Amino acid sequence: MFYRETGQFKTSYGADQQIFPIRQDRIGIVLLLAVAFVGVPALGSEYFFSAILIPFLIFSLAALGLNILTGYAGQLSLGSAAFMAVGAYAAYNFQVRVEGMPVLVSFVLAGLTAAGVGILFGLPSLRIKGFYLAVATLAAQFFIVWCLTKFPYLSNDSSSGVISVPGVSILGFDFDTPRSKYLLVLTLVTLLALAAKNMVRSTTGRAWMAVRDMDVAAEVIGIRLMHTKLLAFAVSSFYCGVAGALYAFCYLGSVEPDGFSLDMSFRILFMIIVGGVGSILGSFLGAAFILLLPIFLDIVLPALSELLHLPFDGATVSHIQLMVFGALIMFFLVVEPHGLARLWQIAKEKLRLWPFPH
Amino acid sequence: MARQIGEVILDLRNISLRFGGVKALTDISFNVREHEIRAIIGPNGAGKSSMLNVINGVYHPQEGEILFHGQVRRDMDTHDAAAAGIARTFQNIALFKGMSVLDNLMTGRNLKMRTNFLQHALWWGPAKREELEHRRKVEEVIDFLEIEHIRKTPVGRLPYGLQKRVELGRALAAEPKMLLLDEPMAGMNVEEKQDMCRFILDVNDQFGTTIVLIEHDMGVVMDISDRVVVLDYGKKIGDGEPEEVKNNPEVIAAYLGTQH
Numbered sequence: 209m210f211y212r213e214t215g216q217f218k219t220s221y222g223a224d225q226q227i228f229p230i231r232q233d234r235i236g237i238v239l240l241l242a243v244a245f246v247g248v249p250a251l252g253s254e255y256f257f258s259a260i261l262i263p264f265l266i267f268s269l270a271a272l273g274l275n276i277l278t279g280y281a282g283q284l285s286l287g288s289a290a291f292m293a294v295g296a297y298a299a300y301n302f303q304v305r306v307e308g309m310p311v312l313v314s315f316v317l318a319g320l321t322a323a324g325v326g327i328l329f330g331l332p333s334l335r336i337k338g339f340y341l342a343v344a345t346l347a348a349q350f351f352i353v354w355c356l357t358k359f360p361y362l363s364n365d366s367s368s369g370v371i372s373v374p375g376v377s378i379l380g381f382d383f384d385t386p387r388s389k390y391l392l393v394l395t396l397v398t399l400l401a402l403a404a405k406n407m408v409r410s411t412t413g414r415a416w417m418a419v420r421d422m423d424v425a426a427e428v429i430g431i432r433l434m435h436t437k438l439l440a441f442a443v444s445s446f447y448c449g450v451a452g453a454l455y456a457f458c459y460l461g462s463v464e465p466d467g468f469s470l471d472m473s474f475r476i477l478f479m480i481i482v483g484g485v486g487s488i489l490g491s492f493l494g495a496a497f498i499l500l501l502p503i504f505l506d507i508v509l510p511a512l513s514e515l516l517h518l519p520f521d522g523a524t525v526s527h528i529q530l531m532v533f534g535a536l537i538m539f540f541l542v543v544e545p546h547g548l549a550r551l552w553q554i555a556k557e558k559l560r561l562w563p564f565p566h
Numbered sequence: 567m568a569r570q571i572g573e574v575i576l577d578l579r580n581i582s583l584r585f586g587g588v589k590a591l592t593d594i595s596f597n598v599r600e601h602e603i604r605a606i607i608g609p610n611g612a613g614k615s616s617m618l619n620v621i622n623g624v625y626h627p628q629e630g631e632i633l634f635h636g637q638v639r640r641d642m643d644t645h646d647a648a649a650a651g652i653a654r655t656f657q658n659i660a661l662f663k664g665m666s667v668l669d670n671l672m673t674g675r676n677l678k679m680r681t682n683f684l685q686h687a688l689w690w691g692p693a694k695r696e697e698l699e700h701r702r703k704v705e706e707v708i709d710f711l712e713i714e715h716i717r718k719t720p721v722g723r724l725p726y727g728l729q730k731r732v733e734l735g736r737a738l739a740a741e742p743k744m745l746l747l748d749e750p751m752a753g754m755n756v757e758e759k760q761d762m763c764r765f766i767l768d769v770n771d772q773f774g775t776t777i778v779l780i781e782h783d784m785g786v787v788m789d790i791s792d793r794v795v796v797l798d799y800g801k802k803i804g805d806g807e808p809e810e811v812k813n814n815p816e817v818i819a820a821y822l823g824t825q826h
Contacts, residue, residue, distance in 0.1 A: 221701040222694070406689035410697055411672075411679040413686075418662050418673050425660035428622060429740070430648030430677040439683060486664065 211559040227405055244394055249387050257386035258459075264499050265390075265397045266454050271479040271491035272404055273447025278477075279486035280408055281440030282420025283333050284341055287348035288448050288476040293468035294322040294352060295449030296456035297362055300371045304364050311376050315396070315453045322449025323442040325352070330441030334434050349470050356465035363465075372462040389458040396454065400447060405488050407443070416440050417486075482537060484549025493548040501536065505529045569771055571792065572600030574633075576621065576744065576776075581630035583616055583800075590616045591627065594802050596795045598744070603770055603777045605787045608797035609820060614780045615657055617797065618746045621778070622647040622654055649677055651743035655733045655750060657780075663722035667713060667732050670721055671704045674739030704739055711735050711765060727758040734765060745769065747779040751786060759783065763790055788812065796820070 211232050218224040228234045252261070274288045299318035302309050329348035333341050356362050356369050363369040376383040376392065383389050407413050415436045418426035427433055456463045475498055483494020509529055513520045520528070544551045576598040583591040591613045598604045606614045619625040621632070623642030632639050634650060642652075653674070662670050678700065685693040708717055711731055716724060721732055730750060737745055750766065751759045767790060769775050781787050787794060788808040796804035796811055798820040804811045811817055 221698045221705070225697065225701065403687035406693070407683060407686045410686040410689070410693055411676055411681065412683040414665065414669055414673045415676060417665050417669070418676075421662035421664050422660045424624070425656065425662070426673075427644045428624065428648065428654060429674060429736070430645050431673075432645060443683070 211556065211562075213560075225409070227409070241398070244398075245391070249391060252387070252390075254386045257390040260500065260503065261390050262386070262393055262459050264495055265393045266451050266459055267476065267479065267499055268492045268495040269397050269400060269454070270448050270451035270476050271483065271495045272401060272488065273444045273451060274476050275480045275486065275488070275491045276404060276408070276416070276447065277440050277444035279480055279484075279490070280413060280420065281416035281437060281444075283330070283437060283440060284338060285345040285444070286342050286470070286473050286477065287329060287345040287352075289468040289470070289472035290349045290352040291322045291326055291445040291448035292452030292455060292472070293356060293463075293465060294325050294445075295319060295452030296463055296468070297356055297371065297465075298322065298449065299453035300373055300456060301362065301364070303374055311378055311457070315450055315457075318453040319446040319449040322452065323446040326441040326445025326448075327438050330438050333437045333441065346470070349473055353465045353468060368464065370462060370464040371456070373457050376457050383458070393454055393458050396450065400450065401488060401492075404447070408488070412439070420486075478537070480547075482540060482547060484547030487547065487549035489552065490547050490549030493552070497540075497548065502529065502533055505532055569601050569774060571602045574598065575600045575635055576778075577633040578617075578621070579631050579633065581617075581620055581627045581632070583613075583620060583625055583627040589800050590625075591620070591797075591800045593630075594797070594800075595630075596802065596805055598776060598778055599792075600776055601770070601774050602792040603766070603779065603790055605791035605794045606778065606780045606797060607782070607784070607787055607794055608803075611799075612797040613800040614797055615748055616800075618654060618748055618778070618780065622652050622746060648740070651740075652746065653737035653740045653742035653744075654746035655730075655737050655748055657748040657752065659726075659729045659733055661721045661729055661733055661736065664720060666718050666720055667724075667735070668701075668704065668708075668717045670732060670736050671707055671739040672700060674736040675700050675704065677740065703741075707735050707738050710738070710768070727754055730754065730758075730762065731765070734762075738769065741773075742775060744776040744778065747777065747781075749780050749782065751781060751783055759786065766790060 211230075213230050216231055218229070223229075226234075228237060248261070270288055270292055273291070274285060277283050277285050295318040298321035299314045302314035302317050303311065306314075325348070329345060332344040336344060360366070360369075363371050366372075376389070378392075381388075383392050408416070415426070415431050416439075418429070418431055419433060419436050419440075423433060426436075452468070460467075479494035479498045480491060481494070482497050483492070484490020506529060509525050509532070510522075513525060540548065540551075544554075574597045577595075578597065579595050581591055581594045582589070594613075594617070606617055608614050616625060620627050621642065623644040623646065626641040632642060634642070662673060665673070679696060681693045681696050685691065708714055711734065713728065713731060713735065716728065716732075721729055724732065734747070734750065747766070751762050754762065763786060766777060766779070770777055779791070791808060793806060794804070794808055794811045795802060796814070796817045803820055804814040804817040806814075
């Protein structure tokens with residue numbers, strides 16, 4: 209009843225093509241950003257920033273990158289973690305090797321480096337599709353991690369490829385507390401998410417979706433498949449690369465190549481599957497689900513077993529946690545195969561009529 | 567009719583197309599004049615769709631040459647064909663199912679877009695201006711085809727007849743000089759066929775678009791086309807005005823079978 213567009217007339221195509229055409233949505237997003245930028249930093253604890261919010265935002269960004277490639281352009285990839293690794297190591301090298309390199313510039317260069325590598329490993333997509341392409345991107349996953357371990361130059365000659373990044377400082381301001389790092393990550397993720405939304409709602413995004421939905425028709429319309437697919441790989445890898453740089457600089461501080469494993473690529477893939485393939489919001493929802501649910505269960509399950517005086521030791525609880533996690537993933541996929549973002553959309557459609565049945 | 571049929575703008579000369587040992591088209595020549603409605607008919611498997619695929623560069627014939635707008639080529643390239651103003655629809659609807667009607671039509675105009683992905687990422691400025699300008703053009707097509715009520719609906723959710731109409735819209739959005747329609751009325755009921763016929767005639771009349779269409783409904787073909795070419799087993803067996811073709815003994819034989 210309260211969430212509907214009644215009375216909000218669009219008198220120009222500009223007004224009709226806003227990101228959030230419904231006023232209630234616009235109020236909602238402004239409130240959300242206000243809470244994220246002002247409310248949370250004022251109230252949150254250090255643990256909350258460094259263990260929950262920062263990784264959530266970084267993985268949202270990586271999931272967003274993969275969603276551009278897989279969700280919008282329809283190219284399945286299992287190399288997201290490797291592209292993050294490229295970003296992390298590139299940012300590190302630019303910082304360490306170039307005197308006086310501003311951190312933000314090295315983040316952008318890290319993204320561009322990842323984009324370049326992404327284009328390289330995107331080349332097979334011109335000939336193969338679907339699962340076969342996924343296998344081809346596996347090559348990126350293993351090759352890049354192997355490279356970073358094998359060539360000491362890339363990790364500035366540190367043993368076994370572990371890098372410890374320097375502190376983050378922009379225009380003389382040191383981002384050394386979890387709170388300030390959170391604000392930095394939040395700002396970058398917000399800007400990149402906005403840019404992604406803008407891309408997918410204009411010609412670039414339509415070309416990606418056209419290639420995804422019907423590549424022959426796309427070609428006949430005049431869309432160049434090679435250009436479109438490689439652009440998707442480049443933009444996607446750029447996002448993953450920046451996420452990787454943030455992962456090293458704002459989250460862990462020290463990373464090793466094996467940290468960016470296939471397991472991590474799969475987690476990012478699960479994020480977009482659970483969250484919603486082909487949805488910007490879905491990337492965030494999926495990252496929240498995959499990252500935060502285990503933490504939530506970690507807190508709730510032991511408390512629950514204590515409360516009910518169940519005879520479970522710690523090991524059993526962690527097993528149960530995995531089982532509950534898996535069951536929830538299956539539950540959500542059965543209820544809505546198109547992911548949490550679709551559930552949210554359905555909820556909004558229902559809310560337009562609520563409390564009336566029609 | 568007000569429209570004037572002009573010069574030959576597309577001339578196919580001795581086209582032969584093979585897939586391995588299978589001969590899809592054998593030594594076919596015919597031409598299309600500006601502003602006319604040209605029908606290609608023939609029994610199933612006659613090579614009609616292959617012919618359209620040759621015209622817009624999906625297939626590359628082994629022999630023959632194509633003259634389009636005064637330029638002689640060995641074969642066409644899909645991108646060049648689209649850039650030269652050839653748009654088409656498909657026999658089995660080839661819409662972008664996950665996208666809305668509006669987005670499908672906007673995609674039809676992609677070759678007219680000049681901004682790049684960085685400008686799109688910023689949105690404000692050139693990208694937005696361009697988007698709105700093209701939206702206006704697309705709305706004209708939406709208005710023309712009377713699909714205002716479904717402009718925001720994902721095309722996958724639309725009934726078959728409307729999908730066919732949206733696909734025509736996507737082709738029209740490109741403001742083509744030549745429109746290739748592959749069975750635009752297949753699987754439609756009489757009412758939907760009448761609508762589609764009206765749209766095809768209106769497009770031809772109002773925009774002067776040259777139309778090449780494949781259709782099985784002989785009533786429709788004989789009514790709306792200026793000239794008809796008949797294919798059978800990849801060979802041309804008839805060419806001319808509808809009346810002429812109707813009385814051609816070879817054509818009758820192909821459709822009804824000969825008496826032995």
